[in-house]
Amino acid sequence: MLSLLNERSREIFRLLVNAYCQSGEPIGSRTVAEHMGLSLSPATIRNVMSQLEDLGLLYSPHPSAGRLPTDAGLRLFIDGLLEIGTLAPDDRQSLETQCDPIGKSLPSLLHESMGTLSALSRCASLVLAPKCESTLRHIEFIALDPGRALVILVTTDGIVENRIIEIPLGTPLSALVQATNFINMRLANRLLPEILETVRNELQNCRNEIDTLVQTIVETGLGIWAGDLESGQLIIRGQSQLLKEVEEGEGLEKLQYLFEELETQGNLMKLLDACCQAEGIQIFIGSANSLFNHTGCSMVVAPYRNRRHQIVGAIGVIGPTHINYARIIPMVDYTSQLLSRSLG
Secondary structure, eight states: OGGGSOHHHHHHHHHHHHHHHHHOSOBOHHHHHHHHOSSOOHHHHHHHHHHHHHTTSEEOSSTTSOBEEOHHHHHHIIIIIOOOOOOOHHHHHHHHHHTOOTTOOHHHHHHHHHHHHHHHHTSEEEEEOOOSOSBEEEEEEEEOSTTEEEEEEEETTSOEEEEEEEOOTTOOHHHHHHHHHHHHTTOTTOBHHHHHHHHHHHHHHTTTTSOHHHHHHHHHHHHHHHTTSSSOOEEEEOHHHHHTTOOTTHHHHHHHHHHHHHHHOHHHHHHHHHHTTSOSOEEEEGGGSGGGTTTTEEEEEEEEEOTTSOEEEEEEEEEETTSOHHHHHHHHHHHHHHHHHHHO
């Protein structure tokens, strides 16, 4: 399609879409003329815009309004005309600070990264957390206040996971130590699903040798991770950012539809799983995907990797179709690089 446009048409189209991404409003010929700084008259520009509309790249929401890019037009712009910006030093510093893994569990690292990404992009942020595919190096039970214990799980990738579990009141420290030793003797760099199966089988065979209290602690401590094994966890933050971008009426109805879709998470999980099979930044615009077909939203997402350079999750943002792609694309890309570095 880009080959059908001459140099003047490309420049007018590029300026119009850039202006739309800044304002979210229909763009008229006078606005384009002001941005071009050339001697083209508004009438000449209107003629070119009409041609672009005939090609399906622009449309007019109302007879007297300016033009807006169609979803196909936005795709053409992003793939062929978008000039990617560089990340501002302040944005880079903010992301580096929140993506620093020192002293953080994986959930904390992901939540803080998402919060910063949402605030900087003014979009909702989302992350597909890694499936539990790492082998385990160590597990430990630590007593907290009566009736609770902290379970610390360390993978061979260096990821630290913390969970708090409930234990019977009056549990002695010796029971927690025994539970810790029982599991650690059976790790042998196995994946968590294998450890769960092995420990449960051995618990059945050692009922008479292991204290009932220790059995309870072991089963509870490992059981809290069992639900995360089949698929990664989807986390969404900053939906309120989207509310700032719309007005009463049709915009709110579209967002309500989007929020309902996100609540079910099934379609989005499939989309993110597909992103994990691809390389680099993925951009989904409006009707190009059924999830955003009636919402007027776009998603920019990038995969991140573990220390073995395997893709284990994805992080990105959801915002209106007029988001600042030139700024947000490198922002999402850098965040995914930082997460990969942290997991490595």
